[in-house]
Amino acid sequence: MPEPLLQVSGLHRTFGDVHAVDDVSFTLNEGASLGIVGGSGSGKTTTARIVVGLESADAGEVRVRGRVRPARLRGRARRLAGARQVQMVFQDPYLSLDPRTSAEDVLRETLRLHFPERDPVPRIRELLDQVGLGARAAEALPRQLSGGQRQRVAIARALAVEPEVLVLDEAVAALDVSVQAQILNLLADIREQTPIGYLFITHDLGVVRCVTDELLVMRHGRVVEAGPTSDVLAAPQHPYTRLLLDSVPHPGWDPGRIAEARQELAVSERSGATS
Amino acid sequence: MTPTPVPVLQVQDLRLTLPGTARPVLDGVDLTVGAGETVALVGESGSGKSLTSRTALGLLPPGAIASGTVRVEGEDTLTMSAARLRALRTGDVAMVFQDPRAALNPLRRIGDFLTEGLRAAGTKQEAATARAVELLDAVGLDASALGKYPSQVSGGMLQRVMIAAALMGDPSLLLADEPTTALDVVSQAEVIALLTKLRERFGTGLLFVTHDLDLAAAISDRVYVMYAGRIAETAPAETLFAGPRHPYTAALLASTPRPTAQGGRLAAIAGQPPDLRTTIEGCAFAERCPLATGLCRERAPEPLPDPARPGHLAACHHTDRLVAEGTPADA
Amino acid sequence: MTAATLTRRPGLAKLRAASGRSPLHLACLVVVGLVVLAALVGPWITPHDPNSAELGSALAGPSGEHLLGADVAGRDTLSRLIAGARTSLLGPLGVVVFSTVAGIAVGMVAAWRGGWVDSLLSRSTELVFAFPGVLLAILVIAMYGEGLIAPVAALGVAYVPYVSRLTRSLVLAERARPYVSAYQVQGHSALQICLRHILPNIAPVVLAQSAVNFGYALMDLAGLSFLGLGVPPLTPDWGRMVFDGQTAVQYGYPLSAILPCVLVVLTVVAFNVVGERWADRVARRDK
Known part of the structure; x- marks a missing residue:
């Protein structure tokens, strides 16, 4: 039985009168990859931000290797320890890098912060190599890089900290299909090489099929279905999961039918809530 | 069926050069949207798909030099007067943006x-x-x-x-530039359903610009696949997906992650699309193509019709090998 | 088939090209350069001692001896203008340096911390806004007496809101960018992120605003010394020269009062043009 790497239990978060996250619990094992899917407003991104520490929860706790992760990381030592637990790759590679810092400098900065006693140079080369970036890309500023290259820099930056959990928030959504496949393969390779656990936030069920082995479907802040990815995708139990699956364009696709199904779902939910 | 009327949009040999680039951003684009027809223009970022669609509104980037014709209901927007263009933008052609x-x-x-x-x-x-x-x-x-x-x-x-x-x-022509990319899948389906319904009701021609091949296939009558400013392949939607005749289309289809597919590695296309600061000799896809030969690097392929498939054109020297050897795998 | 070759939006392109070679901008750059040069090396290049009163040449017109004439006390106007550049620029420089540093600090803390800290800082800077800088300076001079320090400090405080409000809005926009979140997740401290990443990204815009502020501060300080406040009587200073020249104007010799006026106006305009153009260029580059 692998040790649970990340344990999230009973997360709640409200914004005004909206329940963005409503009693969300899940476990991520060492070396595993868990996907959270859902539409916009499902609370998947808020959940991820709470795990990372960019947002605080109203209730519930996040544990990494059994230890509670504090909501606020105060003080240098705690901040660094917190960073080594969980790292994140953001959606938009065009905005998630400082426009004035080259790939190499980003990595050097991070390595100096976390491993001041080590010589950063060989590690920088190793990291760039791991994400498939050449020497020229390493010296370039973000605006001189393509979307895929920038996302590689962002992944290298997260790996530099040597985190236990990597949260990927729509990390391939802004990339072109051919580049997206490269990055997904890269993520699969990294998982083979390291015991890192992935928490993959996405709206794309195809991507989920590719990189996750467990799946969580969220809607209106709640987990509506959870299970092994292949099972959930092959035999969805919840009507919302079915709706999501049917919404993916495929041959013989009938978008009109999906629009109706969504309305039916909304109606049944409303009657379910009032009864 | 009535005899073919004037297409709502007919782009012929469109070439667009921007200042500070080594090659044209659009290099001989031909594209037609018939009245009431849905046409998808598929390509990656930088392929020139958005630029192409915007020329139908007479919208060119600053400093752009254009040649060729972009006819909207027979009238060329590239030579149109400013007053006529304004009328065109408020009436005949409308656009739906990504965000x-x-x-x-x-x-x-x-x-x-x-x-x-x-x-x-x-x-x-x-x-x-x-x-x-x-x-x-x-x-x-x-x-x-x-x-x-x-x-x-x-x-x-x-x-x-x-x-x-x-x-x-x-409008007689609706340009939709990645109208669903910012939406989640369910909302995307709803917007598509709406566009389809409205097209039937108002008889509007629809040019749907997207990076999503599967979406293009599911909604359109005809698909154009663009790569590096050129049309790589065009065909009726079903035939294109059943049997692509251009290695780029085939590779794109193979690298798309699908919920129904097996998990694990994808057949990614190696490399990146060519930079605008470099010139291209021969076929634009040759650098990334598993079928490429010396011929591909010397001479740019012309779009050739497939005799067995009406309306299917592919700009590839090795269409026959693609058919014989199947989908090119990850190089 | 008709082939068309055309270029769209020539108007904008022309405008941009023209601004690149704008004679106004060039002239302003030259003015700024000359004035700064005078401020740096002024005391060594003046043809006469700016403070030596030769009563014999009092109110002399332009001549070979005194190129721009002399004032009521017989002091050479050209020498006083050159020597005055230092005081006239040093004051505004002090104002700008203080207001920029303090303004960035206040704006950054307000934007980063938000909440009650933001309210407190924003409201108090607005309070300063409501109080005219010159009045504040007069008040401080009245309390602490003559000297350059008091008016510069007072104006420095009065100019803080211009910088802090701009900084606050820039930091708010910058903070919303995911790269800042990325550094937070990496474990960098707020101070590190602000100084090493946010500051360099917003600095060009803030500095451009400060260049514009420089012109205004120069005008305010010249006005104060015209009122006889701030600069000690004998120090050569443009505002002081206008004040001293009043008597000469009454005698019908306006040159010694008009020339420093012209110089103040020219310098202010030059600094504003150069500063604003810099701001424009920075804004364009960011796009």
Whole structure:
């Protein structure tokens, strides 16, 4: 039985009168990859931000290797320890890098912060190599890089900290299909090489099929279905999961039918809530 | 079927050069959208798909030099007078953008936004409002949306408003530039359903620009695949997906992650699309193509029709090998 | 088939090209350069001692001896103008340096911390806004007496809101960018992120605003010394020269009062043009 790497239990978060996250619990094992899917407003991104520490929860706790992760990381030592637990790759590679810092400098900065006693140079080369970036890309500023290259820099930056959990928030959504496949393969390779656990936030069920082995479907802040990815995708139990699956364009696709199904779902939910 | 009327959009040999680039951004693009037809233009970022669609509105980037023709209902937008272009933009051609929030003034009510085009053209306020209510109804929203601000409605609803706005001038051609990319899958399906319904109802020609091949296949009559400013392949949607005749299309199809597929590694296309600062000798895809030979690097392939498949053109020297050897695997 | 070759939006392109070679901008750059040069090396290049009063040449017109004439006390106007550049620029420089540093600090803390800290800082800077800088300076001079320090400090405080409000809005926009979140997740401290990443990204815009402020501060300080406040009587200073020249104007010799006026106006305009153009260029580059 692998040790649970990340344990999230009973997360709640409200914004005004909206329940963005409503009693969300899940476990991520060492070396595993868990996907959270859902539409916009499902609370998947808020959940991820709470795990990372960019947002605080109203209730519930996040544990990494059994230890509670504090909501606020105060003080240098705690901040660094917190960073080594969980790292994140953001959606938009065009905005998630400082426009004035080259790939190499980003990595050097991070390595100096976390491993001041080590010589950063060989590690920088190793990291760039791991994400498939050449020497020229390493010296370039973000605006001189393509979307895929920038996302590689962002992944290298997260790996530099040597985190236990990597949260990927729509990390391939802004990339072109051919580049997206490269990055997904890269993520699969990294998982083979390291015991890192992935928490993959996405709206794309195809991507989920590719990189996750467990799946969580969220809607209106709640987990509506959870299970092994292949099972959930092959035999969805919840009507919302079915709706999501049917919404993916495929041959013989009938978008009109999906629009109706969504309305039916909304109606049944409303009657379910009032009864 | 009636005899083929004048297509709503006919692009012929369109070439577009931007300052500071080593090669044309658009290099001999040919594309036709018939009346009431849905055509998908598929490509990666930088392929020139958005640029191509914008020329139908006479929108060129600053400093661009264009040659060729872009005819909207027979009239060339590249040589059109400014006054005629204005009329074209308020009437015949409309556009739906990727990010509805960025395309709307957040400080103005949706009603003002919908009616301002018509009022500027001289329509009375009441008539314009009546039309707006009618179109909001057509996109599945009620009249209460008129008084709302963009920040008060969801992205999917806002995109419906954008579609309603695009239809206000009763256009013959609707350009949709990645209209669903900012939406989640369910909202995407709803917007697509809406576009399909409206196209049938109003007989509008639709040019759907997207990076998503599967989406293009599912909704359009015909697909154009663009790569590095050139049309790589065009075919009726079903035939293109059943049997691509260009290695780029084949590779794109193979690298798309699908929920129904097996998990694990994808057949990614190695490398990146060519940079605009470099020139291209021969085929633009040769650098990344597993089938490429010396010929590909010397001479750019012309789009050739497939004799067995009407309307299927592919610009590849090795179509026969692609058919014989199947989908090129990850190189 | 008709082939068309055309270029769209020539108007904008022309405007941009023209601004690149704008004679106005060039002239302003030259003025700024000359004035700064005078401030740096002024005391060594003046043809006469700016403070030596030769009563014999009092109110002399332009001549070979005194190129721009002399004032009521017989002091060489050209020498006083050159020597005055230092005081006249040093004051505004002090104002700008203080207001920029303090303004960035206040604006950054307000934007980063938000909440009650933001309210407190924003409201108090607005309070300063409501109080005219010159009045504040007069008040401080009245309390602490003559000297350059008091008016510069007072104006420095009065100019803080211009910088802090701009900084606050820039930091708010920058903070919303995911790269800042990325550094937070990496474990960098707020101070590190602000100084090493946010500051360099917003600095060009803030500095451009400060260049514009420089012109205004120069005008305010010249006005104060015209009122006889701030600069000690004998120090050569443009504002002081206008004040001293009043008597000469009454005698019908306006040159010694008009020339420093012209110089103040020219310098202010030059700094504003150069500063604004810089701001424009920075804004364009960011797009």
